[in-house]
Amino acid sequence: GAVVSQHPSRVICKSGTSVKIECRSLDFQATTMFWYRQFPKKSLMLMATSNEGSKATYEQGVEKDKFLINHASLTLSTLTVTSAHPEDSSFYICSASGEHNEQFFGPGTRLTVL
Amino acid sequence: GQNIDQPTEMTATEGAIVQINCTYQTSGFNGLFWYQQHAGEAPTFLSYNVLDGLEEKGRFSSFLSRSKGYSYLLLKELQMKDSASYLCCYYNQGGKLIFGQGTELSVKP
Numbered sequence: 001g002a003v004v005s006q007h008p009s010r011v012i013c014k015s016g017t018s019v020k021i022e023c024r025s026l027d028f029q030a031t032t033m034f035w036y037r038q039f040p041k042k043s044l045m046l047m048a049t050s051n052e053g054s055k056a057t058y059e060q061g062v063e064k065d066k067f068l069i070n071h072a073s074l075t076l077s078t079l080t081v082t083s084a085h086p087e088d089s090s091f092y093i094c095s096a097s098g099e100h101n102e103q104f105f106g107p108g109t110r111l112t113v114l
Numbered sequence: 115g116q117n118i119d120q121p122t123e124m125t126a127t128e129g130a131i132v133q134i135n136c137t138y139q140t141s142g143f144n145g146l147f148w149y150q151q152h153a154g155e156a157p158t159f160l161s162y163n164v165l166d167g168l169e170e171k172g173r174f175s176s177f178l179s180r181s182k183g184y185s186y187l188l189l190k191e192l193q194m195k196d197s198a199s200y201l202c203c204y205y206n207q208g209g210k211l212i213f214g215q216g217t218e219l220s221v222k223p
Contacts (some may be wrong), residue, residue, distance in 0.1 A: 006156075021197050024176060034211070043213040044157070059213075102147065103157035103211055 002028045003110055006106035015112055018100050021079045021109045023094030029074035030096035034103065035067075038091040050077040050094075084113045120202050123218040126192055134187045134200050134217045142207025148176050148187045148199040151216065157201055160187070189219075197221045 013019050023033055031052045036044040044099040049057040056069035068080040073098050077095050081088055095103040118138040127131040138146070145164040149157035163169055163178035163185060175188040187200055202214040 032212050041218075043215045045213075046210055046212075049210070091154075102162055104159065105149075108154075108156045110154070 002026075002093065002096065002104040004096050004104050004106040005096055006109050008109060009107060010110045010112075012112045012114065013087050016083055018080055018082045019084055019111060021081075021092055021094075023077045023079070023096075025075045025096045025104075028096070028098075030077075031074060032097055033071060033077040033078075034095045034097075035069060035079050036093045036095070038093060038108075044093065047079075052077075081093075081111065084111070086113045089113045097113050118202060118204065118212055118214040120200075120214040120217045121160075122215065123220070125220045125222060126189075128192055128194060128221055128223050129191050130192050131188065132192060132219065134189075134202075135217065136185045136187070136201075136202030136214055138183050138185075138212075138214075139185075140204065140206055140212070143180065144205035144209070146176075146178055146185050146202065146204045146205065147211070148174075149203065150174055151199045151201060151205050153199075160200075165175050194223070 005024045007022045033050040035047045038044050046059050047062045050069050050071040052071045052074055058064045071077040091108050093105055093108045095105045120136040147162050148160040150160050151157040161176035163176050168177045173190045197220055199210045199216040199218050201216045203211045
């Protein structure tokens with residue numbers, strides 16, 4: 001199956017700093033990637049759809065200036081959490097679509113904001 | 115609107131069979147997926163149903179009835195490693211995956 005990687009896997013930062021998370025499709029090209037966040041014992045909530053070469057599409061309630069998404073190539077999308085606060089602490093997961101529409105998920109990034 | 119429902123948690127015994135149900139309501143539907151997620155890890159793909167009926171893949175099978183808005187995931191010969199959260203989700207007309215809350219399955223010896 002397709003492989004999606006994420007970096008870093010864990011990050012701890014101080015309140016007010018910005019954190020960048022990378023999502024890469026390792027063995028296939030992904031024109032569309034998705035960013036989710038997941039709180040403990042909760043399901044995945046779609047944050048935005050990342051489109052290669054164009055602006056991301058954000059879900060209702062997600063601040064685009066807070067969560068900056070860049071999809072500069074067919075294998076890389078980045079999510080930057082700007083001016084992070086403790087309430088931004090969460091598990092962030094990216095995914096990319098396969099040829100049969102199944103989504104392959106990255107291993108996730110655990111963000112802790114102190 | 116979009117609504118998807120599955121039990122919060124289930125418990126089963128090693129070697130047994132367990133069925134996890136999922137019901138959904140949506141104005142647009144483009145297929146239903148089941149994913150497995152172990153704690154602290156990303157979801158892994160289990161199955162995809164777009165037509166009515168049963169899809170079998172080893173110990174795991176998934177069933178879909180579009181007219182009833184119903185699916186189930188059947189796990190046979192349960193193993194301890196099957197303890198995980200099982201996520202039911204469907205593709206809506208906008209091409210987005212809509213997730214259920216997940217069913218936490220505990221397999222006991």
